Amino acid sequence: MGLNSERIGRDNLSFILRRVHVVGPQSRSDLTSLLGLNRTTIGSLVRQLESRSLVEEQQMSSSGLPGRPSHVVRVRSDAHLVLALEIQVDSMAVGLFGLGGSLVRSRRIASDPREVGPDETIAQLLGAAREFITDDDRDRIVGVGVGVVGLVRSVDGVVRLGPNLGWTDVPLGAMVRSGLGLDVNVRVGNEADLGGLAEYLRGAARGIDDAIYVSGEVGLGGGIIVKGQLLAGAHGFAGEIGHAVVNPTGMRCACGATGCWETEVGEQALLRAAGITADGNPRRAVNQILEAAASGQPVARAAVEHVGRWLGIGLSSFVNAFNPGVVVFGGLFGRLEPLVEGIVWEELERRALLACRENLAIRPGRYGIDAALYGAAELAFEPLLADPTLAPARGPQSAGSSGRRKTSVVANR
Amino acid sequence: MGLNSERIGRDNLSFILRRVHVVGPQSRSDLTSLLGLNRTTIGSLVRQLESRSLVEEQQMSSSGLPGRPSHVVRVRSDAHLVLALEIQVDSMAVGLFGLGGSLVRSRRIASDPREVGPDETIAQLLGAAREFITDDDRDRIVGVGVGVVGLVRSVDGVVRLGPNLGWTDVPLGAMVRSGLGLDVNVRVGNEADLGGLAEYLRGAARGIDDAIYVSGEVGLGGGIIVKGQLLAGAHGFAGEIGHAVVNPTGMRCACGATGCWETEVGEQALLRAAGITADGNPRRAVNQILEAAASGQPVARAAVEHVGRWLGIGLSSFVNAFNPGVVVFGGLFGRLEPLVEGIVWEELERRALLACRENLAIRPGRYGIDAALYGAAELAFEPLLADPTLAPARGPQSAGSSGRRKTSVVANR
Numbered sequence: 001m002g003l004n005s006e007r008i009g010r011d012n013l014s015f016i017l018r019r020v021h022v023v024g025p026q027s028r029s030d031l032t033s034l035l036g037l038n039r040t041t042i043g044s045l046v047r048q049l050e051s052r053s054l055v056e057e058q059q060m061s062s063s064g065l066p067g068r069p070s071h072v073v074r075v076r077s078d079a080h081l082v083l084a085l086e087i088q089v090d091s092m093a094v095g096l097f098g099l100g101g102s103l104v105r106s107r108r109i110a111s112d113p114r115e116v117g118p119d120e121t122i123a124q125l126l127g128a129a130r131e132f133i134t135d136d137d138r139d140r141i142v143g144v145g146v147g148v149v150g151l152v153r154s155v156d157g158v159v160r161l162g163p164n165l166g167w168t169d170v171p172l173g174a175m176v177r178s179g180l181g182l183d184v185n186v187r188v189g190n191e192a193d194l195g196g197l198a199e200y201l202r203g204a205a206r207g208i209d210d211a212i213y214v215s216g217e218v219g220l221g222g223g224i225i226v227k228g229q230l231l232a233g234a235h236g237f238a239g240e241i242g243h244a245v246v247n248p249t250g251m252r253c254a255c256g257a258t259g260c261w262e263t264e265v266g267e268q269a270l271l272r273a274a275g276i277t278a279d280g281n282p283r284r285a286v287n288q289i290l291e292a293a294a295s296g297q298p299v300a301r302a303a304v305e306h307v308g309r310w311l312g313i314g315l316s317s318f319v320n321a322f323n324p325g326v327v328v329f330g331g332l333f334g335r336l337e338p339l340v341e342g343i344v345w346e347e348l349e350r351r352a353l354l355a356c357r358e359n360l361a362i363r364p365g366r367y368g369i370d371a372a373l374y375g376a377a378e379l380a381f382e383p384l385l386a387d388p389t390l391a392p393a394r395g396p397q398s399a400g401s402s403g404r405r406k407t408s409v410v411a412n413r
Numbered sequence: 414m415g416l417n418s419e420r421i422g423r424d425n426l427s428f429i430l431r432r433v434h435v436v437g438p439q440s441r442s443d444l445t446s447l448l449g450l451n452r453t454t455i456g457s458l459v460r461q462l463e464s465r466s467l468v469e470e471q472q473m474s475s476s477g478l479p480g481r482p483s484h485v486v487r488v489r490s491d492a493h494l495v496l497a498l499e500i501q502v503d504s505m506a507v508g509l510f511g512l513g514g515s516l517v518r519s520r521r522i523a524s525d526p527r528e529v530g531p532d533e534t535i536a537q538l539l540g541a542a543r544e545f546i547t548d549d550d551r552d553r554i555v556g557v558g559v560g561v562v563g564l565v566r567s568v569d570g571v572v573r574l575g576p577n578l579g580w581t582d583v584p585l586g587a588m589v590r591s592g593l594g595l596d597v598n599v600r601v602g603n604e605a606d607l608g609g610l611a612e613y614l615r616g617a618a619r620g621i622d623d624a625i626y627v628s629g630e631v632g633l634g635g636g637i638i639v640k641g642q643l644l645a646g647a648h649g650f651a652g653e654i655g656h657a658v659v660n661p662t663g664m665r666c667a668c669g670a671t672g673c674w675e676t677e678v679g680e681q682a683l684l685r686a687a688g689i690t691a692d693g694n695p696r697r698a699v700n701q702i703l704e705a706a707a708s709g710q711p712v713a714r715a716a717v718e719h720v721g722r723w724l725g726i727g728l729s730s731f732v733n734a735f736n737p738g739v740v741v742f743g744g745l746f747g748r749l750e751p752l753v754e755g756i757v758w759e760e761l762e763r764r765a766l767l768a769c770r771e772n773l774a775i776r777p778g779r780y781g782i783d784a785a786l787y788g789a790a791e792l793a794f795e796p797l798l799a800d801p802t803l804a805p806a807r808g809p810q811s812a813g814s815s816g817r818r819k820t821s822v823v824a825n826r
Binding site (some may be wrong): 008209231243248323354359 | 635640
C-alpha cells in the first residue's frame with residue numbers, strides 16, 4: 001500500500017494508541033522520537049485521541065530536573081470496553097476488559113459442550129454474557145471477541161471443525177452477533193491462537209516477536225507469533241501443530257489421522273499413559289496424576305515423563321521450522337513445565353539444530369486457563385487499534401463519555 | 414514505526430520501484446490509484462527514480478481511445494546489476510541479474526565441496542566470479558547475494574552449519590566480501606529460503622502470500638513465505654523443516670538426530686530405497702531411478718513411491734501448521750512431482766485437516782536447479798528496493814549511467 005495523508009494521519013493515531021495500549025504510559029517526548037514527528041504534531045494527535053476518550057494525558061509531577069515538565073499519555077481504560085467470550089471443552093468464560101488490557105471482571109462456568117451440542121452451548125454462553133453485562137457496560141462495549149477450541153474461518157467466524165467439541169461448520173460468529181443484541185463488531189478466533197496472542201502481548205512471550213504457544217488441553221493447541229503477528233496462513237487455519245505427524249504408526253487421533261502429536265501429549269494422552277480410563281471428570285484425574293508425579297509416585301511420574309518426552313520430540317520439529325525466541329507452555333503444559341523441563345530439553349538437544357535452539361527460552365504461560373479469554377479481548381480491540389477514528393469524537397465541552405455513539409462500522413476482516 | 418515525511422518519501426519511492434521490479438510495467442494511473450497520491454506527486458516520484466537510472470518512462474502508443482496518453486513506468490534492467498553466487502552440494506553457480514529479475518547470464522560448474530573443504534570451495538567460487546564479470550559489469554554491480562546449502566546467520570553471513578557440506582561456522586559473507594574486491598553490500602542466505610523467495614516473487618508461488626517451498630537435494634530444504642515475506646525466525650534460522658521429526662524410531666540423520674524428515678526423502682533416501690549404494694556420481698544414479706520409475710520398473714517405482722509417501726506424511730505437518738495456499742516442489746521433488754502427485758495427496762487427505770488443505774495447490778517449481786541463484790539476486794537487490802535513494806542521482810544533463818558512484822552504504826541487516 002502506498003501512503004497518502006489521510007492514511008498517514010490514521011496510522012499515526014493507530015501507532016500511538018497501540019503503543020500505550022500494549023506497552024503502557026508514554027511520555028510525549030518518547031512519542032516524538034518514536035514517530036519522528038515534531039512536538040506540535042504529536043500534541044495534535046494526542047488531542048484527537050483524547051477527544052475520542054481513548055487516552056488521557058497527565059503532567060508529570062516535577063522530578064526536580066531542569067527543562068519543561070513532560071506530559072505522559074496513557075490509555076483511558078474506562079471509556080471503551082470489550083466483551084470476551086470463550087468456549088473450552090469443559091468450561092466457558094465471559095470477561096469484560098478495558099483499553100490497556102485491564103480486566104474489569106470475568107466469570108468462568110463449567111459446561112459440557114460435547115454433551116449438549118453447539119446450539120445449547122452457544123445459548124448457555126449468550127445467557128451467561130447477557131446476565132454478566134450491565135446496562136452501563138453495554139453502552140461502552142465497542143467490540144466482542146470469542147475464543148473457541150476449533151478451526152475458525154476468520155472472515156465470518158464459522159467454526160469449520162472442533163474435533164474435541166464434536167463441532168462441524170458451526171456459525172459461531174453469526175450466532176453471537178445476533179444473540180447478544182450488541183450493535184458492534186464480533187470476531188472469533190481459535191483458542192490457542194488467542195492464548196498465544198495474550199502471552200505475546202502481555203505475558204510470558206512479551207517483547208519476543210517470534211514465539212510459539214503450545215497449550216495442553218484435551219489435545220494440543222498451537223498459537224504461533226511471526227514478526228509480532230499471529231500466523232494465520234492463507235485462510236486463517238494455521239497453527240494446527242497438534243496434528244503434526246510425530247508417530248506415523250501410532251494412535252488414531254480425533255481428527256481421523258494416525259500419530260498426530262496430540263495423541264501423545266495433552267490430557268487424554270496423560271490419562272492413557274497413567275492407565276486411567278477417562279471417567280466423568282477427566283480434569284480431576286489429571287490433577288491427581290500431577291500431584292502424584294510431583295510426590296514421586298512411579299506410575300504417575302512415568303506418565304508425566306511420557307508426555308514430556310513427546311512434548312520435546314514434537315517441539316523439535318517446530319523449533320527447527322520457526323527458530324522461535326521463546327516457547328510458552330499453556331494450559332496443562334504450563335502446569336507440567338516444572339516436572340518435564342529437563343526431559344523436554346533432553347529431546348530438544350537431541351533433535352533440534354543447535355542454531356535453531358541455542359537462544360531459545362521455554363516458559364510457562366502467565367495466564368493459565370484464562371489465556372484465550374485475554375486474547376479474545378485483544379481480538380475485539382483490534383479494529384479500534386487499527387483505526388482509532390472509529391471511536392466517536394466528542395466536543396471539547398463534554399467531559400464525560402455519556403455522549404458517545406456506538407461503533408458498528410468494521411467488517412470482520 | 415511512526416511516519417515522518419522523509420521516511421514517507423522514501424517509502425513511496427520504494428513502493429513504486431518494488432512494484433515495477435516484481436509486478437512489471439505500471440501505468441502512471443495505476444500508480445496513482447495504488448498509492449492514493451495525486452498525479453503531480455507520482456510524476457515527481459517517478460522522475461526521482463529516473464534520475465537514479467532505476468526506471469524509465471514510455472509514452473504508450475495511442476490506443477485510439479480518447480483521453481490523455483498514458484505513461485508507462487518500467488525498470489531499467491541495464492543500469493544496476495547484482496551478482497548472484499550459489500554453492501550446492503555438487504555444483505556452484507554465478508549469475509548476473511538486472512532490475513526486474515532479468516538474467517543477464519549465468520554459469521554453473523561442477524564442484525565437490527565435501528572433498529575440498531570450505532576455503533578451497535569459496536576460492537573456486539570467487540575465481541569463477543572474477544572470471545565471469547567484465548569491467549563494464551563491475552561498474553554497474555550494486556550488490557551481491559550468495560545462496561548456500563546450510564544454516565546462515567543473516568546478520569554477518571556466517572554459515573553456522575552445513576550438514577551436507579561438512580561445514581561449521583564458515584564466514585562465507587566476509588570471505589566473499591573481501592575476496593571479490595567489489596565495494597558493495599554482500600548478503601548470504603540459505604539455499605532453500607532463496608529458492609522459495611524466487612518461486613514466490615516470479616515463479617510457481619507468484620501472488621500467493623503464504624507458501625511453502627520444499628526442495629529435494631541430498632536432504633530436504635525448506636523456504637517458507639508468510640504474508641509475502643520469508644520466514645526468518647528470531648535469529649534467521651527458520652525453515653529447517655528437513656529436520657522435522659517424522660519417524661522417531663527411524664534412521665540417523667546427518668544432523669545427528671534420528672528420524673528427521675530428510676532421512677526418508679531427498680536424494681540419499683531415494684538411492685537407499687532403490688538399494689543403490691551412493692557411488693562416485695549419485696546424481697546420475699538418481700536420474701537413472703527416475704527414468705526407470707517413469708518406465709514402470711518395479712524397484713525404481715517402489716523407491717519413488719517410498720519417497721512420495723514420506724513427502725506427503727511430512728508435508729501434512731506443515732500444511733496443518735502453516736495453512737499455505739501453495740506448496741512448491743523444487744530440486745529433485747520438482748522432477749518427482751508428476752510421479753508422486755497421487756501418493757502425496759493420498760497422505761495429505763489422510764493426515765492434513767480439511768480446512769488446512771482444501772484450497773491448497775501443489776506445483777513443481779519454475780526455476781529447477783537455479784531457484785536459489787534467482788533468489789540470491791533478489792536478496793542482493795533488497796537494500797536498493799527498500800531505499801532507492803541508495804542509487805546515486807545524476808544531473809538531468811547526463812543521459813548515461815557512466816557518472817554513477819558505487820553504493821557501499823547498507824549494512825547487512
